[in-house]
Amino acid sequence: MAGPTPVQIFHEEEKKRQYRSGTFFLKVGLLLLFLLVPVLFPAFKTIDLAMQIVLFAVLVASFDILLGYTGILSFGHGMFFGIGAYCVAFLIGKYGMPSYTNLALGFLIAAIVSAALALLISFLTLRVKTIFFAMITLAIAELAIILATKLTGFTGGEDGISLNTPGIFAVSFNMGDFMGLEITGRVFTYYFILFSCIALFLIMLRFTRSPLGRVLQAIRDNVQRAEALGYNTFLYQSISITFGCIMAALIGGLYAMWVGYVNPESSLGVLTIMLDVLLMVIIGGMGTLYGGIIGAAFLKITQTFLPDLQHLAMDLFPHAQLLHNVLERWLLLFGILFILVVIFFPKGVIGSVNEYLLQRKMAKPTISPSSFTPTPPGNRP
Amino acid sequence: MGEQGVDETILEVQGVHTFIGQHHILQGISFDAKADAVTVLIGRNGAGKSTALKTVIGLLPSSKGKIIYKGKEIQKNRPFEIARMGIGFVPENMGIFSELTVEENMRVAMLVENEATARRLDRTLEMFADLKKFWKAKAGNLSGGQKQMLAIARAIVNDTSLLLIDEPSKGLAPIIVDAVIDAINRIKEHSVVVLVEQNFYMASSVGDYFFILDDGMVAHAGHVEALIQDEALQSKYLGISEAEE
Amino acid sequence: MAESILRRWNQELTIAGAIVLLLLPLIGIQPKTYLTLTIAGIAMGMLLFLVASGVSIIFGLMDVLNFAHGALFAWGAYVGFTVFKYLMKWVVADSVLQNLAVFFIAIVAAMVAVALLGVVLERVIVRRVYGNHLFQILITFGATIVLVELIRVFWGPNDETMTVPLTFAGNWDIMDVIVYRYRVICIVIGAMVYAVLQLILKKTKLGTIVRAGVEDRDMVQAMGHNIYLLFTGVFAVGAGLAALGGLAMSIFSLQVYPDMGGTYLLFAFIVVIIGGLGSVTGSLVGALIVGLTYNYVAYLVPWAAAGVNILIMIIILLIRPTGLFAAGK
Numbered sequence: 001m002a003g004p005t006p007v008q009i010f011h012e013e014e015k016k017r018q019y020r021s022g023t024f025f026l027k028v029g030l031l032l033l034f035l036l037v038p039v040l041f042p043a044f045k046t047i048d049l050a051m052q053i054v055l056f057a058v059l060v061a062s063f064d065i066l067l068g069y070t071g072i073l074s075f076g077h078g079m080f081f082g083i084g085a086y087c088v089a090f091l092i093g094k095y096g097m098p099s100y101t102n103l104a105l106g107f108l109i110a111a112i113v114s115a116a117l118a119l120l121i122s123f124l125t126l127r128v129k130t131i132f133f134a135m136i137t138l139a140i141a142e143l144a145i146i147l148a149t150k151l152t153g154f155t156g157g158e159d160g161i162s163l164n165t166p167g168i169f170a171v172s173f174n175m176g177d178f179m180g181l182e183i184t185g186r187v188f189t190y191y192f193i194l195f196s197c198i199a200l201f202l203i204m205l206r207f208t209r210s211p212l213g214r215v216l217q218a219i220r221d222n223v224q225r226a227e228a229l230g231y232n233t234f235l236y237q238s239i240s241i242t243f244g245c246i247m248a249a250l251i252g253g254l255y256a257m258w259v260g261y262v263n264p265e266s267s268l269g270v271l272t273i274m275l276d277v278l279l280m281v282i283i284g285g286m287g288t289l290y291g292g293i294i295g296a297a298f299l300k301i302t303q304t305f306l307p308d309l310q311h312l313a314m315d316l317f318p319h320a321q322l323l324h325n326v327l328e329r330w331l332l333l334f335g336i337l338f339i340l341v342v343i344f345f346p347k348g349v350i351g352s353v354n355e356y357l358l359q360r361k362m363a364k365p366t367i368s369p370s371s372f373t374p375t376p377p378g379n380r381p
Numbered sequence: 382m383g384e385q386g387v388d389e390t391i392l393e394v395q396g397v398h399t400f401i402g403q404h405h406i407l408q409g410i411s412f413d414a415k416a417d418a419v420t421v422l423i424g425r426n427g428a429g430k431s432t433a434l435k436t437v438i439g440l441l442p443s444s445k446g447k448i449i450y451k452g453k454e455i456q457k458n459r460p461f462e463i464a465r466m467g468i469g470f471v472p473e474n475m476g477i478f479s480e481l482t483v484e485e486n487m488r489v490a491m492l493v494e495n496e497a498t499a500r501r502l503d504r505t506l507e508m509f510a511d512l513k514k515f516w517k518a519k520a521g522n523l524s525g526g527q528k529q530m531l532a533i534a535r536a537i538v539n540d541t542s543l544l545l546i547d548e549p550s551k552g553l554a555p556i557i558v559d560a561v562i563d564a565i566n567r568i569k570e571h572s573v574v575v576l577v578e579q580n581f582y583m584a585s586s587v588g589d590y591f592f593i594l595d596d597g598m599v600a601h602a603g604h605v606e607a608l609i610q611d612e613a614l615q616s617k618y619l620g621i622s623e624a625e626e
Numbered sequence: 627m628a629e630s631i632l633r634r635w636n637q638e639l640t641i642a643g644a645i646v647l648l649l650l651p652l653i654g655i656q657p658k659t660y661l662t663l664t665i666a667g668i669a670m671g672m673l674l675f676l677v678a679s680g681v682s683i684i685f686g687l688m689d690v691l692n693f694a695h696g697a698l699f700a701w702g703a704y705v706g707f708t709v710f711k712y713l714m715k716w717v718v719a720d721s722v723l724q725n726l727a728v729f730f731i732a733i734v735a736a737m738v739a740v741a742l743l744g745v746v747l748e749r750v751i752v753r754r755v756y757g758n759h760l761f762q763i764l765i766t767f768g769a770t771i772v773l774v775e776l777i778r779v780f781w782g783p784n785d786e787t788m789t790v791p792l793t794f795a796g797n798w799d800i801m802d803v804i805v806y807r808y809r810v811i812c813i814v815i816g817a818m819v820y821a822v823l824q825l826i827l828k829k830t831k832l833g834t835i836v837r838a839g840v841e842d843r844d845m846v847q848a849m850g851h852n853i854y855l856l857f858t859g860v861f862a863v864g865a866g867l868a869a870l871g872g873l874a875m876s877i878f879s880l881q882v883y884p885d886m887g888g889t890y891l892l893f894a895f896i897v898v899i900i901g902g903l904g905s906v907t908g909s910l911v912g913a914l915i916v917g918l919t920y921n922y923v924a925y926l927v928p929w930a931a932a933g934v935n936i937l938i939m940i941i942i943l944l945i946r947p948t949g950l951f952a953a954g955k
Contacts, residue, residue, distance in 0.1 A: 128943065135691070135899065139939070275771070282764065331775050332772060335775060342764050342768060440847065461851055465850045472844075480841055486838075489831075489834055489838045489846065
């Protein structure tokens with residue numbers, strides 16, 4: 001086990017290359033952009049868009065821990081996100097005063113509850129078949145929505161819960177102007193969430209590059225071989241799933257802080273949150289973590305400007321009824337896009353670009369130990 | 382088959398490469414099977430013997446090289462097409478449908494149900510009396526030797542001119558191995574056989590030609606008689622090397 | 627030998643246990659209500675069986691978990707809805723013959739149309755991802771989005787009311803036990819489908835090959851059978867059964883809506899996990915368990931109805947992870 005393995009050497013070299021490469025500057029630029037959004041575009045619509053992109057990018061990254069790095073598809077990721085949102089909402093909304101302690105407690109409880117549930121589901125399903133995970137998380141997520149809707153007394157039912165953020169995060173908080181920017185609770189909340197998300201992202205990055213993360217990828221690529229090498233695949237997969245689900249719950253809590261309310265549809269929904277996350281991870285690329293940023297930006301920007309696009313189409317082609325029907329059913333287009341990406345670009349945008357760069361860099365194509373290589377869905381019947 | 386000359390080659394594998402996932406298993410393997418003979422593939426575990434058979438039948442795709450059967454390239458064909466050309470396959474795990482009865486196993490195997498097939502079925506059941514005895518029994522309840530018989534019976538009930546058998550002696554008691562040798566010696570009369578075998582006793586009892594595989598390539602080839610005499614070669618690839626594993 | 631005796635003993639014990647469980651709700655329910663609920667439960671179970679058997683057999687033979695099965699179910703309901711709409715005169719006519727005719731036409735139309743849809747789905751999409759569970763789930767989930775959105779494009783996004791053919795409406799009163807007519811029809815349909823499936827699987831050569839393929843696909847191919855044709859055929863049959871289930875269910879619940887597949891897909895998953903993936907009989911037993919418990923619990927403790935089946939599923943996963951009737955694998 002000791003001594004630098006080829007994989008480790010590869011990662012060392014990759015690390016060195018990082019600071020020289022264009023992608024490094026791209027990352028710094030992206031960070032600056034999100035830091036400056038409240039200054040440059042103080043309109044609520046843009047700040048909200050930026051925040052949604054950040055939150056979903058990190059949520060997609062946490063989903064990617066399961067999907068891309070562990071090879072497990074969960075339809076319950078939205079539920080864990082919702083659990084986090086509800087926990088925070090309970091603590092500073094329905095059952096507690098908005099205080100910093102309660103806020104922190106909310107996040108703590110979110111982490112504990114989601115960890116327990118994730119471990120339970122892992123224990124139930126991974127013993128049998130990893131695909132059971134997809135089926136059972138779908139069932140349990142659906143149950144969670146029903147419970148959240150039916151148990152009106154506990155969860156506020158369909159109306160959900162409104163919450164007030166404490167202290168400097170409060171909507172009413174206003175510190176006055178600073179260099180032309182009005183320092184409100186919203187601005188504080190924005191930066192708090194942004195930095196929290198960056199921290200969570202870095203933790204996840206560290207997780208995937210740790211020895212544990214490597215074992216996970218080995219398991220994902222070949223379960224039998226990993227088992228033959230003596231790894232307890234069940235244990236490793238459970239750890240990874242639990243980690244990813246805790247992350248989702250924490251992000252859910254941050255989301256609740258930002259939007260100021262939770263309800264079953266917007267926080268737990270399989271067809272709302274889960275669908276978005278799946279689209280984002282597929283478009284961005286599995287097994288990259290960074291892919292989530294592209295996926296989230298693409299989807300959120302499209303969703304935000306879709307009504308404008310519809311109006312534009314209405315003005316330009318007032319008689320093309322079919323076009324309007326299709327634009328109204330934009331999900332149809334996304335569905336087709338989703339299928340096409342899975343078939344033709346199974347590695348998503350980031351993965352495909354990585355592959356292209358790698359192929360250009362090296363005289364002959366080699367297999368990179370860090371790139372996700374699922375069995376390519378070839379055309380062989 | 383009688384019309385074919387003694388030296389005629391029925392199957393020719395030329396420089397075939399096969400990958401399983403990212404593993405390069407067959408690295409340019411070449412061997413052939415001559416008519417009216419039993420060809421034995423020998424080699425250590427992981428040398429690529431089973432992969433070679435699976436590549437011929439098409440269950441594993443080859444990335445390079447040619448597989449020529451009766452003068453026709455078949456490396457691009459799909460397994461069921463290759464099987465219909467008259468190649469029978471008995472895999473290492475025997476591939477018994479254990480939830481089905483012996484009868485149903487045989488029925489699945491019979492591609493066409495006509496008089497000729499019925500005759501072959503009679504002949505086969507005569508050869509393997511146990512199968513007749515347990516005709517309506519679940520195949521999963523058969524003994525290891527009976528399962529092997531069933532697996533071979535399924536492969537020869539069609540009009541096969543080439544039979545690929547993967548380690549028929551594996552896990553069988555010596556006395557049953559003798560019965561399998563007996564069966565293969567009788568099958569030899571109707572069909573060319575390519576055998577993967579680690580049991581030297583069996584290989585030398587039925588084989589005419591041998592190919593020794595090592596790291597996905599052919600290391601040695603020749604007449605089985607020559608192998609029987611060459612003890613150095615035997616110990617290198619059959620006895621000692623297995624102990625090293 | 628000892629093992630087989632043990633197994634038989636085990637089997638009898640299971641049956642005895644099942645009967646006790648079946649009668650258990652009598653503690654809290656009046657016998658007459660209990661009978662009504664039981665018939666409702668069996669009817670619902672039969673409809674779930676139609677959906678679940680397709681999921682189960684497609685998984686068993688092709689190793690494909692088809693998340694698009696729910697969408698096919700909804701398509702079946704909508705095709706039937708369209709037939710009813712155009713032949714509304716026959717639906718509401720006071721004539722058993724016309725009612726039966728329109729019902730029959732709707733069934734055939736729904737099954738054929740959706741089976742063709744299944745063929746397209748298998749050939750164009752699913753075929754590309756054989757052997758990769760992750761991509762299968764993703765791609766069939768993508769197909770679900772597209773199929774459901776297409777329903778919204780063709781039929782509009784709103785709920786529509788389904789009309790029950792006049793003969794099937796209403797109920798019989800048999801010694802004070804209320805028996806809804808349509809529920810009996812559902813039970814008959816489910817039982818017929820089960821019988822036909824069993825007959826095909828057990829008695830025909832094609833069925834034998836399918837069962838062999840459930841155990842070992844590669845071997846079936848190496849024996850000269852065109853497994854891909856078989857895959858397409860089985861997928862089409864599974865889609866057709868889903869369509870039949872969708873149509874029957876839409877009459878049962880008196881409505882069609884674009885997302886209707888989602889709920890029943892979940893039920894189907896619970897059923898196949900309980901029954902065991904790959905087994906038709908397992909699907910039937912699992913479906914009856916789910917249908918009956920759902921109805922009993924919905925009567926006794928309404929708010930718990932949604933959760934009780936998931937609870938049963940979890941218990942089954944704990945004590946018998948491969949389901950009650952695991953396939954050969």
